Amino acid sequence: MAHIFPELVVGGVLLAPFVTYLMMVLVVIIILRPLLHVIGFANMFSHAPVAELSLYVTVLGLLMLLF
Template sequence: MTPRFYDLVIGGVMIAPIVRTLGLAILVALVLRPVLARIGFGHWFSNPSLAECGLFVAIFALITILT
């Protein structure tokens, strides 16, 4: 059976479900940033920005799989 995806409608404009998932992933990433800074996440990698981007992609993929 094919899963059903429901569009979000804001002011008569239909927004794709991936935008809602992306917004949730951004929210989770923003909540995690202070925690990661406190434990020294950036010191573990030679390129902390790239590591944080990879973490965001992993969060986005996990949310996509779970919804």
Template sequence: MTHPFSELVVGGVLLAPFVTYAVAALAIFLVLRPILRLSGFARLFSHPPIAELSVYVTVLGLLTVFF
């Protein structure tokens, strides 16, 4: 079974599906970020920006695997 990759067309330029996944992951992360701040996520780590980056990469990986 093969996975059909559909390219995103912006102004006649074909973009790889990974670009679509990266933008979708960014949108999901921006929704999750206030929730993480309210839950005290930053206090659990010595360097919170790296922890937030890891959340973004995890969301991006999950989108890539499941879609």
């Protein structure tokens, strides 16, 4: 059974499904950032940007597994 990956077309240019996943995860992270700020996510780690990047990669991986 072959998977059919929908491609995103922007201005006649076909973008890989991975680009669509990246944009979807970016939206999810932007929505989660205020919640993470309220719970003190940045204070839990010595280097908060690396922790946020790790969260981005984790959400990206989960999204790719689901779709």
